Amino acid sequence: MLVERCFHTLDRERVRFHDTTGRCSLASADAAVWGIGLCVLAAPEIVAGAVIIVGVVVVGVVIKEALDAYELSGSSQEEVEPAPQTKPASQEPSSNRKPKPEPSGQDGFPPSPTEPVAGERRPNCRPIPVPHAGGDDPHNECADRFPPNRYPGMDVLVGGKLFDALQVGVRVLWEIKTDQFDTYNAFLKGQVVKDQVAKMREERDIALSCGYGFVVGVSTEAHKDALERAASELDIVVTGCKR
Template identity: 60%
Template sequence: MGIGFCVLAAPEIALGAVIVLGVVVIGVAIKEALDAYELRHAYPEESGTSRGTKVASREAEAQREPKLKPEPAAQDRQPPVPPAPVDRTGRASCEPVPVPHAGEDDPHNECADKFPPNRYPGMDVLVGGVRFDALQVGVRKLWEIKTHRFDLYSDFVRDREIEKEIKQLEAERRAAAACGYQFVVGVSTQIHKDALLQADQSLRVVVTGCRR
């Protein structure tokens, strides 16, 4: 023990021992780094756990954020409808209520005012919660006026137009009948009248002769 201590106590030997010891320490550090490198490549899913956790948390947070509904397109917005008066039972009133014409179609509005003739010129009328083009003077008769150029449509467009009109006219006729009114459809041409009657013979259709 004494000999070993003295040998190591010599300056030149002590310096060499320190150098050797330093090399050993560096070698150990390099080996540990290599082992860690091999471990990361052997188990890549473990090395990316923390990063994946952050990404997943961001995605979860994004999913929790409320999604805003897109604004409806302008053509999807319906024009406001005047509120229909109600009777004591809470149902739409059968009392006729004049309201401004729905559209700015001057030829159509002129025909609706003059042909029946309209009890309220310049106005539509609400009856039973449904809008009609005119209430005829002196009688309980409601009118739906059609002035579009039906004769110029192709056969395909005519068929689609008649399908759409029949649905509208049936709803208007039911509302008129429920309130004790007659219901008449005014069209500009005989061809349009024939097409409507072919689809529903129970309709009352009159040729107004109104032109656009």
């Protein structure tokens, strides 16, 4: 949220971005409109050299400090990847150093999480905000409001697939449908459900493989019932959104 709101105000003549991890150029290929700067700032593993300040400007540093504080708060530990160690070892006398915990069979490295972070397994699992496609305002408004969307006005690219929303506060991706399903004849209802279920199963598989939950939001109970009969494994909720 901080990056999204502040990125447009940066003086990009005085702030440069360097992709120290080599991931942004790959992960943001389908989101080039945002540029490498947004990708670098949105990545939690911001390290020295990622934001290059030209002249006297502090906003990039403020954003970095805020992101660091957000990471330390633990409010989204699921998405935080360990930052590479870029600072040299301290040269202060050993008498002034704080005692270190005893090694636990890992030769001094910090303990690894039980489950590897999704971004470590597959770099393209990191969520990349992409502007909603135009032309369907009721659908986009529903996607922003109902989950609610962590990136208002944005779809999110995960695992090479665009999802309608990433829910605030949890690792759950959403597919939103605002079809006027109840007005369709029997043949059209059957065709719509068949096509949607195939797509939703593909999206669900991608979401789960990247460590996310997956929820489908539909406008009516009739649409929900039809999808559940065809694919009981899907998690479907009624949004009540109107077209």
